[in-house]
Amino acid sequence: AQSVTQPDIHITVSEGASLELRCNYSYGATPYLFWYVQSPGQGLQLLLKYFSGDTLVQGIKGFEAEFKRSQSSFNLRKPSVHWSDAAEYFCAVGATGGSYIPTFGRGTSLIVHP
Amino acid sequence: NAGVTQTPKFQVLKTGQSMTLQCAQDMNHNSMYWYRQDPGMGLRLIYYSASEGTTDKGEVPNGYNVSRLNKREFSLRLESAAPSQTSVYFCASSENRGGGEAFFGQGTRLTVV
Numbered sequence: 001a002q003s004v005t006q007p008d009i010h011i012t013v014s015e016g017a018s019l020e021l022r023c024n025y026s027y028g029a030t031p032y033l034f035w036y037v038q039s040p041g042q043g044l045q046l047l048l049k050y051f052s053g054d055t056l057v058q059g060i061k062g063f064e065a066e067f068k069r070s071q072s073s074f075n076l077r078k079p080s081v082h083w084s085d086a087a088e089y090f091c092a093v094g095a096t097g098g099s100y101i102p103t104f105g106r107g108t109s110l111i112v113h114p
Numbered sequence: 115n116a117g118v119t120q121t122p123k124f125q126v127l128k129t130g131q132s133m134t135l136q137c138a139q140d141m142n143h144n145s146m147y148w149y150r151q152d153p154g155m156g157l158r159l160i161y162y163s164a165s166e167g168t169t170d171k172g173e174v175p176n177g178y179n180v181s182r183l184n185k186r187e188f189s190l191r192l193e194s195a196a197p198s199q200t201s202v203y204f205c206a207s208s209e210n211r212g213g214g215e216a217f218f219g220q221g222t223r224l225t226v227v
Contacts, residue, residue, distance in 0.1 A: 009154065034215055043118075043204060043218035044157075090156065092216075100145065100164075101172070102208065102216045106156035 002027040002093045006105035013081050014113045021076040021108050023091030032094035033074040034102070035065055039087045047089075050074065061085070086112040116140050120205050120219035127195040127226045135190040135222050137205030145208050146188035147172075147216065148180060150201040157204065163188055195226045 003026045013019055025031060032051055036044040048059025055067040065076045074091060091105045118139045127133055139146065144165045149157040159172030163182040177199060179191045188207075192199060202223050206216040 006156075036218075041221075043220045044206075044216075045218075046215050049215055094214075100208075100214070101147070101159065101162055102206075103159075104149075104157040106154060 002031060002095055002103050004091050004093050004103055004105035006089075006091055006108050008108045009106070010109045010111060012111040012113060015083050016080050019076075019078045019081045019085070019110070021089050021091075021110070023074045023076065023105060024072050025074060025091070025093045026072065027093055027095065030069065033065075033067060034092040034094070035059065035063070035074075035076050036090045036092060036104075037061075037087050038090065038107075044090060047076070081110075081112055083112045083114060086110055118205055118207055118217050118219040120203075120222050122222060123220065125222060125224050127192075127224065129196060129226060131195050132191065132193050133195065133224075134192075135203055135205070135224075136187070137189065137219060138187045139205075139207040139217070140186065141207060141217065142185070143207035143209055143214075143217075144185070145214075146182065147206045147208075148178075148188070148190045149204045149206065150174065151204060151221070152201050160190065160203075192224075195224075197226045200224060200226045 005024045034049045035047040038044045050067045088107045090107045092102045121136045147162045148160040161180040163169045166185045181189045205219045208214040208216045
């Protein structure tokens with residue numbers, strides 16, 4: 001079974017600083033990988049996804065993520081954080097074989113200081 | 115485009131009461147899911163339905179039942195609510211071929227007192 005680990009429960013950055021949120025996955029083959037964002041009181045919105053090909057994927061709102069097979073990681077990055085980026089971020093993995101069920105990490109809460 | 119619609123948005127129940135959370139999607143997706151979200155626990159899968167007429171247990175199914183009424187609708191029932199079921203519940207849908215991202219409803223905030 002697949003699993004996802006987001007080692008950071010909270011991350012605090014200053015507005016304008018760069019950001020990296022960590023995600024490690026466990027799966028026997030190359031998985032499908034996703035990053036979602038959740039604003040307070042809202043559902044989850046897809047930021048970006050990796051299926052195959054180029055290991056650096058671009059998403060909405062200026063986010064990008066890099067798939068590193070050797071490290072089983074899919075870290076989310078943004079070069080300059082805006083106050084509106086404060087939210088909960090979830091990494092998710094989907095199996096590429098068998099029953100396809102998205103599995104989510106526990107989330108990282110991003111706090112942005114002015 | 116409505117996407118995934120959940121009702122109700124908020125609910126307060128007394129211990130032992132029952133209720134059904136409704137979910138409908140208009141994207142013609144085969145798969146539908148119910149997750150619960152608790153602080154520090156992320157999203158945990160309660161039940162899922164890979165296609166119309168099939169349902170399977172997820173990680174935390176105890177105390178819940180589901181019905182895949184048709185391709186559009188997937189309901190979650192609490193037969194006898196307990197305080198441990200206080201949570202935010204999310205319905206989602208996706209294509210069940212690999213790689214289809216999940217689309218989420220706005221959530222139902224349930225409090226059991």
